[in-house]
Amino acid sequence: MSRLTVHLSEIAHGRSGDKGNHANVAVIAYTPAGFAWLREHLSSERVRSYFAPLGVSRVERYEAANVLALNFVLRDVLAGGASLSPRSDTQGKAFALALLRMHIDVYPEELQAMRRRL
Amino acid sequence: MNPVRIGNGCGFWGDSVDAPARLAAQGQLDYLTLEYLAELTMSILALQKQRDPQAGYASDFLEVLPTLLPYLPTLRIITNAGGMNPQGCARRVRALLDAAGLTGLRLGVVSGDDLLGQLDRHELRHLDTGEALASVRERVVSANVYLGSGPIVEALQRGAGIVLTGRVADACLTVAPAAFEHHWRWDDWDRLAGGTVAGHLLECGAQVTGGLWLHSEECDLADIGYPIATLAADGSCRISKPPGSGGAVNLETVAEQLLYEVGNPAAYLTPDVTADFTSVQLRQSGPDEVSVSAARGQPAPEMLKVSIAYRNGWAAAGTLVVPGPGATAKARRCGEIVQRRLQRIDALPEVFYVEVIGSGDTLPAGTVPIADPPEVLLRIYARDLHRAKVERFGRELAPLVTSGPPGITGYTSGRPVVREVFAYWPALVPRDAVTPQVEIL
Numbered sequence: 001m002s003r004l005t006v007h008l009s010e011i012a013h014g015r016s017g018d019k020g021n022h023a024n025v026a027v028i029a030y031t032p033a034g035f036a037w038l039r040e041h042l043s044s045e046r047v048r049s050y051f052a053p054l055g056v057s058r059v060e061r062y063e064a065a066n067v068l069a070l071n072f073v074l075r076d077v078l079a080g081g082a083s084l085s086p087r088s089d090t091q092g093k094a095f096a097l098a099l100l101r102m103h104i105d106v107y108p109e110e111l112q113a114m115r116r117r118l
Numbered sequence: 119m120n121p122v123r124i125g126n127g128c129g130f131w132g133d134s135v136d137a138p139a140r141l142a143a144q145g146q147l148d149y150l151t152l153e154y155l156a157e158l159t160m161s162i163l164a165l166q167k168q169r170d171p172q173a174g175y176a177s178d179f180l181e182v183l184p185t186l187l188p189y190l191p192t193l194r195i196i197t198n199a200g201g202m203n204p205q206g207c208a209r210r211v212r213a214l215l216d217a218a219g220l221t222g223l224r225l226g227v228v229s230g231d232d233l234l235g236q237l238d239r240h241e242l243r244h245l246d247t248g249e250a251l252a253s254v255r256e257r258v259v260s261a262n263v264y265l266g267s268g269p270i271v272e273a274l275q276r277g278a279g280i281v282l283t284g285r286v287a288d289a290c291l292t293v294a295p296a297a298f299e300h301h302w303r304w305d306d307w308d309r310l311a312g313g314t315v316a317g318h319l320l321e322c323g324a325q326v327t328g329g330l331w332l333h334s335e336e337c338d339l340a341d342i343g344y345p346i347a348t349l350a351a352d353g354s355c356r357i358s359k360p361p362g363s364g365g366a367v368n369l370e371t372v373a374e375q376l377l378y379e380v381g382n383p384a385a386y387l388t389p390d391v392t393a394d395f396t397s398v399q400l401r402q403s404g405p406d407e408v409s410v411s412a413a414r415g416q417p418a419p420e421m422l423k424v425s426i427a428y429r430n431g432w433a434a435a436g437t438l439v440v441p442g443p444g445a446t447a448k449a450r451r452c453g454e455i456v457q458r459r460l461q462r463i464d465a466l467p468e469v470f471y472v473e474v475i476g477s478g479d480t481l482p483a484g485t486v487p488i489a490d491p492p493e494v495l496l497r498i499y500a501r502d503l504h505r506a507k508v509e510r511f512g513r514e515l516a517p518l519v520t521s522g523p524p525g526i527t528g529y530t531s532g533r534p535v536v537r538e539v540f541a542y543w544p545a546l547v548p549r550d551a552v553t554p555q556v557e558i559l
Contacts, residue, residue, distance in 0.1 A: 013332035026377035097225030
């Protein structure tokens, strides 16, 4: 069966914020299967290259399996940080939404096990 | 021991001024916390204090306090509204309480976080770069160490009904009343970690009760309830909000806030404890109620964090509305026109940054395919060490309305306001170099 291209937001939610000139982006899977997918596919390198246009220097990836989450720390990505950044988004508040728009390729049956359940 | 109910009615200076009284009225709280100090708020307060020795605190609190008088003294309040001048703030609060007949209500004042007079006693190397403070020493306007829960607990032990602090770690506003009520020891690492998790979840106000939630359209944000932590003696808690209020408390809102502004979630550092957020167990324990348990802690760090701010020039930003067709290209061309006009008179600021809002400029390039938007917002930002260059930039936006591409509009708020810029310098000091002070007024 062929894979589908969907947004990361099909399998995860998240939130982002700042620490000085760095930002953190938490990506939280809806299901354990989604968390397993994130651990395997959403590498720090993949996140670094996604945010490269914003000047990120390096990305650290931490796991919080208790809440099915990966937490990415994006170094030097805020063009100086809250007080110095020339951007509208001085604190990287929009970064989680940006990352959740990333396109991912998944198998249909895999997607069923990773989607949000109400 | 009964659990202690702590609500937070303010997540930053600028948050809703109605929320504290609404939470006090509906929350059946033992304690109300109010958090006012973001990293750079202290530099703004430092300058206010330089201009007026009586100023330098979060003046919103003096507006909020009268709305809380009906709940005193049963409800106790813990707030960092003292900012750069806890004593100055305390004098105003004392006068307000006395005028309301609450002369017997004790006011605790926590200070000792201000290290501005001791800069040369410590190395204060930049936490990220290792650079010595000497390079910016002459431009420093504020230097505050994050104090822990200890001095707040001391104020409560001495009978304070309101505790007013300067810089303390945000989570301590919650940890302190829990530690006081439950008689935690300062090496009860797991309990202190539990209190810290609760404080971290509460400190940004409505961000844990539906604010910023990715599915916030599923709840009523207009009537959002502010958060309550019901903290048990073992350090576990239940996060909730007043019954009937808007917003939501569920596993998604709590998980999102648990990791908000966090680096390594296995080692969240405060002056009280090294808390392991990855040990925490979340469970939906009722409608709009999440139980948070099993937090683990390790000993507190040896060094305390210092937040230093120094003057770093001047900045201004202005906007214009650019209609289509071809709005994005027209807006970028406007940016180039302003740049060339400033270059012609040798007044181009050191930082000159053009954003075209509506064309995807807040996202990494290429994230979303951009069609031809009907209109965009052109935003130009300038920063320079010399104020005159930034002021000159501010005069160069309006001329576009007559000498730019067709249809440019939205120039209604006058020239961009030039403001002073402060840069942030994080550093560490040894714990024994810091002496917190507690007074009762």
